[in-house]
Amino acid sequence: MSDSRSPPPAASVRARLAAALTARFGIDTRALAAFRISLGLLLVADLALRARYLEAFYTDAGVLPRALLYDLYPTLSQLSVHTLSGSLWVQALLFLFAGLCGLALLLGYHTRTALLLSFLLLVSLHARNPGVLNGGDSVLRRLLFWGLFLPLGERWSVDALRRVETPRERAASLASAALLVQVVLVYAVNAVFKLRGDLWLDGEAVRYVLSLQQFTILLGDTLAQFPALLHAFNLLWLGLVVASPLLLVLTGRLRTLLVLAFAGMHVGMLLTMRIGLFPLVSVTALLVFLPPAVWDRSVDRFSGSVERAAGRLGLAPRLARLRPDSGSASEQTAGSRLATIRRWCGRAAPAVVAVLLAAILVWNAMAVGLVSPPDDGGLTLNPSGNTWNMFAPHPPTADWWYVAPGELQSGERVDAYYLSPPVEDRPDTMEMYPSSRWRKYMGDLRYADDDRLQREFAEYLCSRWNRAHDEKLATVTLSYVSQPTRFDGPEPTERHELLTYNCSTGA
Incomplete structure (x- = not known):
């Protein structure tokens, strides 16, 4: 058996x-x-x-x-x-x-x-x-x-x-x-x-x-x-x-x-x-x-x-x-x-x-820090900068949006970002950023180590305005406004100026 x-x-x-x-x-x-x-x-x-x-x-x-x-x-x-x-x-x-x-x-x-x-x-x-x-x-x-x-x-x-x-x-x-x-x-x-x-x-x-x-x-x-x-x-x-x-x-x-x-x-x-x-x-x-x-x-x-x-x-x-x-x-x-x-x-x-x-x-x-990166001989090997950390570990806790007050050659004030008169209040979502890709690009622009990115964006605003309008843009100031979320009180805004750009001279 x-x-x-x-x-x-x-x-x-x-x-x-x-x-x-x-x-x-x-x-x-x-x-x-x-x-x-x-x-x-x-x-x-x-x-x-x-x-x-x-x-x-x-x-x-x-x-x-x-x-x-x-x-x-x-x-x-x-x-x-x-x-x-x-x-x-x-x-x-x-x-x-x-x-x-x-x-x-x-x-x-x-x-x-x-x-x-x-x-x-x-x-x-x-x-x-x-x-x-x-x-x-x-x-x-x-x-x-x-x-x-x-x-x-x-x-x-x-x-x-x-x-x-x-x-x-x-x-x-x-x-x-x-x-x-x-x-x-x-x-x-x-x-x-x-x-x-x-x-x-x-x-x-x-x-x-x-x-x-x-x-x-x-x-x-x-x-x-x-x-x-x-x-x-x-x-x-x-x-x-x-x-x-x-x-x-x-x-x-x-x-x-x-x-x-x-x-x-x-x-x-x-x-x-x-x-x-x-x-x-x-x-x-x-x-x-x-x-x-x-x-x-x-x-x-x-x-x-x-x-x-x-x-x-x-x-x-x-x-x-x-x-x-x-x-x-x-x-x-x-x-x-x-x-x-x-x-x-x-x-x-x-x-x-x-x-x-x-x-x-x-x-x-x-x-995630489980393994130490090898000695890369002076190269930058930083996996944590390119990984799956969406809204983590710390989600954003403040709204922010751009304004670009500009001055025409006549002296009139406009906003070159919104193609409108000067913006005083917070714009709605679609005006803030036309798409999620624009939001991503503009978000990185705030902290760009190289100011050439900001200058190229200012130049883009100048050329875009000048193609669409007879009266040309003379200068533009690129700024963003931040507004932290406060669930139990007022939410003050703060403006941060990045640069002022001369549309004629590119400086």
């Missing part, structure tokens, strides 16, 4: 371990398809939002001409093809090309090529003007990068229609683990910084943020009237980011519920705070955590309905034509060579992913 208490065979243990790791670090290919579609939409939306201020942010006529970019960022500027020209039409063509790549990624048309081009163009765009970047931009870059190592075109794509073989159900590799770990690191590092802030631990941080006019939109002003509710949201969000490693531990329904909790908080941010596309980027990142059961119950039913509708409309034969035939001998030879290159790249990819995954783990450990 066999002993029922005997240890299980080693093969069985390995199988169970592999299944456990796959359930936690594998990604459903339908989740990857939704992830790809969302990335494409984000890229197109991001370009559309940036294009509103194309001249101001990305040309030599704007706030950061290429000559100043080269001086301030000598290394980073070399990564940008957008610096090939300072003309508006060249930047418009680059935006258009990037938009087409984003659409190709959305449709899954030559997915890997579209993804690579989108990633390179995004890096180039970010390097053209680092002063307008935020945490969402950094996350989006990383999502695109890790996507290069994953089969994003496996489902729901033009590439899938052209493929003969059956698609995989799940992608489980070091690359899938790297993507999931990257997303969790964003939350986990942010949690470490939040736990170091008294306002977060006291439950007052969210109340302060939503008290600031520069951030609040839509429901933000309404929620600001309910301090007890904001206190609860503060502690809930703090609890979620602290518990974020559970995204890698839980499976099935529990993981789904945690993903929905994170997504719900990000949707809340979208409806209350003016922080650009960051909430939507975060929701996109969470898609890859959704387990197969979610897609079995929802999306597959929808896709089945689409396939039946396509059959009734006679579209199936047309779609079948997208699949490649055997082709000529030369085409077969080229395809064989391409397949060989792909095999070699596939063999090298795990090693590259392993090195990069180790690098980001060490980098984030240095950012």
